[in-house]
Amino acid sequence: MxxxxxxxxxxxxxxxxxxxxxxxxxxxxxxxxxxxxxxxAVPTYYNPAAVGSSDYIRIxxxxxxxxxxxxxxxxxxxxxxxxxxxxxxxxRLGVGAIFNQESIGLFRNLGxxxxxxxxxxxxxxxxxxxxxxxxxxxxxxxSDVYIPEGDxxxxxxxxxxxxxxVSGNAFDLSAGxxxxxxxxxxxxxxxxxxxxxxxxxxxxxxDHETIEFSTTLPRQAYFTADGxxxxxxxxxxxxxxxxxxxxxxxxxxxATMRATYNRFIxxxxxxxxxxxxxxxxxxxxxxxxxxxxxxxxxSAISKASSGSHEIVAGYMIKLNYGEKNxxxxxxxxxx
Numbered sequence: 001m002x003x004x005x006x007x008x009x010x011x012x013x014x015x016x017x018x019x020x021x022x023x024x025x026x027x028x029x030x031x032x033x034x035x036x037x038x039x040x041a042v043p044t045y046y047n048p049a050a051v052g053s054s055d056y057i058r059i060x061x062x063x064x065x066x067x068x069x070x071x072x073x074x075x076x077x078x079x080x081x082x083x084x085x086x087x088x089x090x091x092r093l094g095v096g097a098i099f100n101q102e103s104i105g106l107f108r109n110l111g112x113x114x115x116x117x118x119x120x121x122x123x124x125x126x127x128x129x130x131x132x133x134x135x136x137x138x139x140x141x142x143s144d145v146y147i148p149e150g151d152x153x154x155x156x157x158x159x160x161x162x163x164x165x166v167s168g169n170a171f172d173l174s175a176g177x178x179x180x181x182x183x184x185x186x187x188x189x190x191x192x193x194x195x196x197x198x199x200x201x202x203x204x205x206x207d208h209e210t211i212e213f214s215t216t217l218p219r220q221a222y223f224t225a226d227g228x229x230x231x232x233x234x235x236x237x238x239x240x241x242x243x244x245x246x247x248x249x250x251x252x253x254x255a256t257m258r259a260t261y262n263r264f265i266x267x268x269x270x271x272x273x274x275x276x277x278x279x280x281x282x283x284x285x286x287x288x289x290x291x292x293x294x295x296x297x298x299s300a301i302s303k304a305s306s307g308s309h310e311i312v313a314g315y316m317i318k319l320n321y322g323e324k325n326x327x328x329x330x331x332x333x334x335x
Contacts (some may be wrong), residue, residue: 002088003096003136003146005070006201006261013056013086015117020079020233031074031235032218033045033046033074033077033191033245033312034064034074034076034078034100034102034325035064035074035076036064036076036078036310036312037064037254037256037259037272037278037280037293037295037308037310038062038123038240038280038282038291038293038309038310038312039241039254040109040241040256040258041060041062041282041289041291041312041314042060042062042078042080042225042312043224043226044082044096044115045078045080045098045100045174045188046072046176046187046189046191046222046224046243046245047116047130047178047188047189047222047224048096048113048115048117048130048131048132048174048175048176048186048189049060049117049128049129049130049175049177049178049187049189050082050094050097050117050176050178051082051094051096051115051117051130051132051135051209052082052083052084052085052092052093052094052096052117052119052307053082053084053094053163053178053180053185054084054316055130055318056083056287056316056318056319057081057082057083057316057317058080058081058082058083058095058314058316059081059242059314059315059316060078060079060080060081060289060313060314061077061078061079061080061312061313061314062076062077062078062310062312062313063076063078063310063311064076064078064309064310065123065308065309065310066308066309067297067301067304067307068305068306068307068309069299069303069304069305069306069309070305072103072104072105072106072302073104074102074103074104074306075102075103075104076100076101077097077100077101077102077128078099078100078258079099079100080096080098081097081098082094082095082096082097082115083094083095083096083319084119084319089110091155092119092120092334093117093118093119094115094116094117094128094130095114095115095116095117096114096116097112097113097114097115098111098115098132098326099112099113105139106139106141106142106144107137107138107146107251108139108140108141109135109136109137109138109141110139111134111135111136111137111172112132112135112137113132113133113134113135113172113174113266114132115130115131115132115133116127116130116131116132116156117130117178118130120180120240122171123179125179125180125181125182125207126145126180127173127178128176128177128178128179129176130175130176130177130178130189130291131173131174131175131266132173132176132191133171133172133173134171134172134173134174134176135170135171135172136169136170136171136172136217137167137168137169137198138167138168138198138200138217139165139166139167139200140151140165140167140200140213142148142164142165142166142176143164143205144147144167144309147316149193151279155241162198162269164238165311166200166201166213167200168184168199168200168201168214168215169195169198169303170194170196170197170217171196172194172196172217173188173190173192173193174190174191174193175189175190176188176189176190176222177189181249182226182228182305183227183228183234184225184227184230185224185225185226186223186224186225187222187223187224187225188221188222188223188224188295189222189224190219190220190222190321191219191220191222192217192218192219193219193222194219195216195217195218195287196212196216196217197214197215197216197217198214198215198216199212199213199214200213200214200215201213204225218247219247219248220245220246220247221246221247221248222243222244222245223242223243223245224241224242224244224276225241225242226239226240226241226242226245227239227240229239235261236259236260236261236263237259237260237263238257238258238259238260239257239258239259239260239266239268240255240256240257240258241255241258242254242255242256251273252272252275253271253272253273253292254270254271254272254273254275255270256268256269256270256278256280257269257270258280258282263282263284263291264283264284265281266279266281266282266283267279267280267281267282267292268281270293272295273298274298274307275297275298275299276293276295276297276298276299276307277296277298278281278293278294278295278296278321279294281294281295282312287315287316287317287318288313288314289312289313289314289315289322290311290312290314290317291311291312291313291320292309292311293309293310293311294308294310294312295307295308295310296308296325297311301312303317
């Protein structure tokens with residue numbers, strides 16, 4: 001390895017925490033939503049209209065370790081639960097809850113939300129409208145701020161950098177629409193509609209004056225699409241899926257193709273635009289689900305990281321409403 005390569009790797013290893021430190025300046029925009037390669041396995045995280053979309057009580061949890069080898073890289077944990085509620089003969093409510101925690105750089109972000117959706121028959125399928133009020137907390141470890149020697153942009157005495165741990169809370173609101181057919185589904189959602197600003201307080205100085213820092217949770221728009229294509233005269237089926245996100249200044253898209261055998265085991269590949277390629281495998285047995293994904297970065301991050309690892313697991317409990325189910329097709333997200 002040449003000295004130049006060693007310097008690049010050293011730079012990348014230290015880049016992320018430095019960037020996160022810079023982000024704590026007043027009135028900045030916070031980290032966007034967590035990134036999951038198996039987004040198709042946790043649809044309620046991206047769209048509250050997806051709650052109650054199956055005939056099960058559905059419980060799922062996930063963990064993602066991003067950019068292994070880089071200090072302070074994102075670490076994400078997610079928990080989600082949802083179920084349908086019968087309302088009359090043709091319409092149903094869906095209710096759910098979601099919890100996510102992420103550490104990235106010196107930030108620790110926590111979100112807890114309730115979800116409710118209303119679903120009705122529409123064009124040989126069903127259309128759901130969902131809403132998601134929630135609580136958001138952001139904490140910054142100012143006590144761990146480190147300014148490298150020779151930094152021309154920041155000084156240890158910079159008043160805009162907290163020297164102690166600070167945190168704050170805010171109310172969050174999201175909403176979405178989702179159409180589901182026997183063989184496909186499409187959805188649109190907007191998370192963090194009001195772009196909540198989290199004001200974080202810290203006491204400093206000999207006179208104990210209050211110093212305020214703030215961060216904004218940026219509005220995010222999502223478009224998702226999933227399909228289920230049975231292969232004739234075989235036990236295989238194909239599940240293509242797509243996720244597009246934007247905060248109206250940046251754009252990201254990823255596509256996945258999975259193949260499922262005998263509704264038991266699936267394997268697939270994915271591509272995230274200008275970011276990473278991925279491989280994944282999942283299995284479902286007696287209502288248990290487990291899936292694993294590995295991402296290999298295609299950007300300069302690959303010089304410092306061996307990739308990202310992700311696991312999603314869950315369990316489903318069948319509900320019986322005491323009458324023939326008019327929507328007997330299997331959810332396209334369930335293998």
